[in-house]
Amino acid sequence: MRASGHAPRVSLLAVLLTAAVQAMAAEPAPADDARTLDQVQVIGQATSYAKTTVSQETLNRQQVISSVNNALNELPGVVVSEADATGSSVWGTQISMRGFVTNRDTQQIGTTIDGLPNGGSGYGGGSLANRYIDTLDLETVEVSQGTADISSRSNEALGGTLNFLTSDPLAEQRLRMVVGGGDHDARKYYVRYDTGLLGGHTRAWVSASSARVNDWIDGTGHVSNDNLAAKFVTELDRWTLSGYASYNDADEPEYTSVTPAAFATNPDRDGLTGTLTGIPYLDQNFRSGSRALRENTFGYLRGAFDSGDGFKATLTGYAHKMEGRGDWLPPYLVQARNDGAGRSESEYLGGSTVYGGSALGQFYFVNPDGSAAQMRAGCVPRAGFSAEYDPNCYAAGVQGVQSYRHSHYDNDRAGATADVEWTQTLGSVDNTVRGGVWVEQYDRSVRRDWHRLLNVGTDIGFDHQPYWVQFEDRYKTREQMYYVEDVARFGPFSVRVGVKQFFVDQKRNRVIGNAESVRSDSRSDPLLSAGATWTLPVDGLELFGGYSQNFAAIPSGVLGETDAQRFARVEPETADNIELGLRVSRWPLTGSLTLYNIKFDNRIVYLPARLADGIDYLDETDGVYENFGGVESTGLEAALGYGWDNGWRLNGAYTYNRSKYLGSGNAARDTELGIVDGAQVIGQPKHVLVVSADWQGDSWNAGISGRYLGERYLDASNTAKLPSATVFNANIGFDLQSLSPKLKGVGASLVVSNLTDRKYLAGVDGSNSAFIGAPRTVGVSVRVDL
Secondary structure (H helix, E strand, C coil): CHHHHHHHHHHHHHHHHHHHHHHHHCCCCCHHHHHHHHHCCEECCCCCCCEEECCHHHHHCCCCCCCHHHHHHHCCCEEEECCCCCCCCCCCCEEEECCEEECCCCECCEEEECCEECCCCCCCCCCCHHHCCCHHHEEEEEEEECCCCCCCCCCCCCCEEEEEEECCCCCCCEEEEEEEEECCCEEEEEEEEECCCECCCEEEEEEEEEEEEECCCCCCCEEEEEEEEEEEEEECCCEEEEEEEEEEEEEEECCCCECHHHHHHCCCCCCCECCCCCCHHHHCCEHHHCEEEEEEEEEEEEEEEECCCCEEEEEEEEEEEEEEEEEECCCCEECCCCCCCCCECHHHHCCCCEECCCCCCEECEECCCCEECCCCCCCCCCCCCCHHHCHHHCCCCCEECCEEEEEEEEEEEEEEEEEEEEEEEECCEEEEEEEEEEEEEEEEEEEEEEEEECCCCCCCCECCCCCEEEEEEEEEEEEEEEEEEEEEEECCEEEEEEEEEEEEEEEEEEEECCCCCEEEEEECCCEEEEEEEEECCCCCEEEEEEEEEEEECCCHHHHHCCCHHHHCCCCCEEEEEEEEEEEEEECCEEEEEEEEEEEECCCEEEEEHHHCCCCCCCCCCCEEEEECCEEEEEEEEEEEEEECCCCEEEEEEEEEEEEEEECCCCHHHHHHHCCCCCCECCCCCCEEEEEEEEEECCCEEEEEEEEEECCEECCCCCCCEECCEEEEEEEEEEECCCCCHHHCCEEEEEEEECCCCCCCEEEECCCCCEEECCCCEEEEEEEEEC
């Protein structure tokens, strides 16, 4: 790391020093100009770890109907891939940072909402940030790559934390209405009322929005997203009280990934279709039958006290409820009950439910009397079919049968955070001691049931009485975390050292189905965090370095697929993060350079039973979860921004990331799992470059950005890869106030995603498949402020 990183660090340091000296020679900017620094490129200051913040220019390039996650794409070290320009598919959303990933089944990057935990990001019961915040209510996103603030409340933050911040209420009364539309029949209606200052101390707002859009492939998937939110801030003598509440109701048909060969054949189609054929094997890919339905309700109340003489305290209570469902159309009915050979199948007839038990088989077609149809002996199926799915392999008059499988999620969380801070001056040292706790109670359930389709080939209406409830699991999680940190500031230096620790108790109780209860009482080791900053003699220039041990609790999915004996061998995942960097922040110049190394060496992996040692499985299991191997990421992140008095601003961010797999030391086991020690991690580009240019005038604003995404491997052995791709986004907006004072508050914007309509494969989805990048998408919006 030292040999490879030393030369570029010195080179960029010289550039930054030269620019900083030139900036110092110019006349200092007025105070009002200095406050616009965040609109160029926000670089966290006085922190001993890399921290950046989404700029207003980036937010201007978001479609009004888009997800808040997409706003991260212009920051160094962060890559967001979504299946369409609006982020309407959780299944197709992936966030990567320094080789760590958050997607539908892997959660390695922490997410917080106004500093509070999101409760998990996985598809099976988790909630990404877009379930809590409307894009038009987003103030910014604080991104801590790798080493995060020790007080961050997340147990997924192996590779850093994303803190999504809601906007504060305005001091003046305002009613804002926004109407947006665009390609793929996109439309959104948004209204927000800011009360202004009430009683001399309280400000508040309430907003509501409703959005609709169709999938970009064939337009048969209809997305709906409705959001209601409110926030208040009350500032008293020594207290600041605040609160936020949101409700989100989303119904999202999904996209699916494709192989490079399929993409080369037709880059405008994934594996889902919009037409029912009456053949269940084909109709399992009906787009509207693969969907995510989610309702999220979230809220918090926070009180902050400032004594005015160095003592501060904050107490926050929060609650979150999520009810959701994930759908799929299996091309058969499961035999959950033995009705006898040749007799009518009760699963097809309906009217009864089997709870638990194992599948006795499955059938694909039925005779007119409702009995399972039998294949004709010696039938050779058509190309693309196996015999059991091909209707030509059955007698005339048979009817295809199909299931509608539902996975139900019900989550209830409640928790509290408390923080205290005490600052004293000890001689020439300003010393701050701070500490805090986080407690959360998390109860959730997962139930899977199977319903018969009533009109196979006509629609996807289903019998609401399931024919089989496969299982129901109930989970209870009790989590506690504490942290303590001391920060000393003396002259141009600051030094911090701290420790935090997690205690996570989990229990799974299977109330329907055959499985024993599993309990986990785990705690992390005390996790060290330390760092230092040095403010250099050149104004605005700062060196920083940091180290942290990050932690991820054992995912509840591991409890759901293992028993107590096997689970006892699993330990929580941890990662060691080291950073060394330089930042400059002097208007009109901002920049940063960060070198990092992260070692994640106790990855939880699902092993086939034949590879697991030390447990007698009695041939009753297919595999087991164990800790082995890991990932090591080494890289460089650079960001540079510059603005001119004529309204122009340029920003650039470059990331070099080398993430490689670490083997287990057992060559046979690594080979069986497809892990090649030293190979680049699947889906992680080595090179990412983002450049943007923005202009702000009195009435007009415009901008363009381009992102180069380097090659990414499709398998752990690095034998197949996706080519690099460069995608451009652009925006233009205007306010009409200059035309007439009566038009104050009236404006419009045009946003174009994938400006050149580049056809490419975006987020890698497991071995040898990826989601198709969304085509050029145009969105317009009109804003009226009263």
